[in-house]
Amino acid sequence: MAANTLPGGTFTMAGDLTPTRVGYGAMQLAGPGVFGPPADRDGAIAVLREAVSLGITHIDTADAYGPHVTNEIIREALHPYPDDLHIVTKVGAERDAEGNWPKALAPEQLRDQVHSNLENLGLEALDVVNLRVGGVMAPEAGAIAEPFEVLAKIQREGLIKHLGVSNVNAEQVAEAQGIAPIVCVQNMYNLANRADDALIDSLAAQGIAYVPFFPLGGFSPLQSDTLQSVAERLEATPMSVALAWLLQRSENILLIPGTSSVAHLRENVAGAALTLPVDELAELDGIAA
Numbered sequence: 001m002a003a004n005t006l007p008g009g010t011f012t013m014a015g016d017l018t019p020t021r022v023g024y025g026a027m028q029l030a031g032p033g034v035f036g037p038p039a040d041r042d043g044a045i046a047v048l049r050e051a052v053s054l055g056i057t058h059i060d061t062a063d064a065y066g067p068h069v070t071n072e073i074i075r076e077a078l079h080p081y082p083d084d085l086h087i088v089t090k091v092g093a094e095r096d097a098e099g100n101w102p103k104a105l106a107p108e109q110l111r112d113q114v115h116s117n118l119e120n121l122g123l124e125a126l127d128v129v130n131l132r133v134g135g136v137m138a139p140e141a142g143a144i145a146e147p148f149e150v151l152a153k154i155q156r157e158g159l160i161k162h163l164g165v166s167n168v169n170a171e172q173v174a175e176a177q178g179i180a181p182i183v184c185v186q187n188m189y190n191l192a193n194r195a196d197d198a199l200i201d202s203l204a205a206q207g208i209a210y211v212p213f214f215p216l217g218g219f220s221p222l223q224s225d226t227l228q229s230v231a232e233r234l235e236a237t238p239m240s241v242a243l244a245w246l247l248q249r250s251e252n253i254l255l256i257p258g259t260s261s262v263a264h265l266r267e268n269v270a271g272a273a274l275t276l277p278v279d280e281l282a283e284l285d286g287i288a289a
Contacts, residue, residue, distance in 0.1 A: 021247060022272045023058030023088075024051045024265070025213070025258030029073050030066040035099040037069050043260065048077035050262045052085065054269050060088050060186075060211070060256040062132075063117045067095040071120035079122045088184070088211075089117045090166055092132035092147065105133070105147040114154055129160045130186050131176070134167035137188055137214075144172050145179060152180040164211075170199050184209040184254070191227065191245055192218045194288040204252040211254050215242050223287045230280050240271025245284050248276055 029044040031037050038044045051059065063071050074087065081087070091113040094104040104113065110131075117126055131148050134140045144165070154160050164184035165176050176182055185203055189196045189212035200210045216239060219227065224238075231238045239257070246253050257268045276284070 020055075020057065021254050022056060022243075022269055023060060023211075023254055023256045024048075024056050025256035026059055026061040026070050026074060027065055028258045028260045030069045033099050034065050035095065036066065038073075038260065040260075041073065043262075044073050045077040047260060047262055047265055048074060050265055052078060052082060054266070056269070057082075057084050058086050058088065058254060058256065060090075061121075062090045062093075063113060063120055064090075064093055064095050064101065068116070068120050071117060075120060075122045081123075086127045087121060087123070088128040088130065088164070089121070089126055090130040090132045090186070091117070091151070092166075101136075103133075107147075107150045110147055110150045111154065114151075114159055118159065125158060126160050128162045128164055128183060129155075130164040130166040130184065132166040132186075133172070139167050139169040139172065139187070141169070141171075143175065144168065145175055148176045148179050155180065170202065173199065173203075182208060184211050186211040186213060188212065188214050188217065189246075190215045190217060191242055191284055191287045192220070192223050200250050200253065204250050208252065209254050210250065210252050211256055212246060213256065215239070215246060215255070215257060219287075226283065226287055230276075230283055234274065234276070234280065236274055237267060237271060239268065240274050241276065241280075241284070243268060243272045244274040244276050245281070247272060248281065 027034055029038055061070050061074060091110050092105055093101045096102055129151060131151055133144050151160065151163055155163060162183045163180055164182050164186060165173060166186040168185065173185060187196050203210050227238045227241060231241045243255055243257060246255060255272060259265050
């Protein structure tokens with residue numbers, strides 16, 4: 001099995017569909033609207049511990065989840081962390097008293113967010129920090145050099161090991177790369193939302209991971225019927241098929257499906273190992289059209 005390891009060994013991309021490419025997104029561990037504590041904190045802890053026991057080595061989080069709640073639960077559940085566990089966080093937004101997500105890209109705000117992540121996760125250095133910019137669901141045109149330079153400076157100080165970007169377009173990726181190396185891009189992408197096809201291929205050629213969020217978001221009823229039909233023929237769930245399609249789409253894609261349920265977590269990990277036949281792949285590829 002051939003494997004490509006990105007800078008620092010943070011991510012492993014394997015030629016077959018191994019669990020190393022299946023991570024866990026921790027957003028759902030906070031309360032409703034990603035705000036406040038969960039109704040079942042013990043259940044949230046159980047999900048994280050099960051993720052590690054299943055071989056997951058990539059957890060995606062942010063100190064804005066809660067705020068602070070998700071990172072505190074991660075620390076309670078998993079600290080001291082296994083040597084092979086990589087926690088990827090993001091900065092660029094905070095939470096107000098109403099649970100909104102105001103942008104927080106000023107130098108002092110970014111530095112405060114890095115230190116808050118360090119404190120609540122119980123780390124001396126963060127494995128990967130993504131700079132999240134853009135709108136709620138999609139990139140927005142504009143320069144990102146100023147905030148990314150702030151993170152590059154903090155990286156040089158030793159508080160961040162690797163950098164990534166989130167909710168960005170190809171021009172912004174190139175802009176960031178002109179300042180410091182990046183190891184991942186985290187954008188919305190799925191069967192029905194394929195705007196990043198060219199970007200994924202470009203990143204794959206450079207050995208840079210692409211981490212899609214909302215793997216089932218944005219489907220029309222007709223598209224959902226197509227996905228459901230394929231899933232039924234393969235005796236699988238729609239989520240399993242959507243995740244398997246992403247893994248077969250490109251070797252540099254890493255998954256971070258989220259759930260607050262141990263049972264759903266197990267289904268996601270098992271389902272991602274599904275191999276989609278050629279005919280079903282072609283049918284699913286047609287969804288975007």
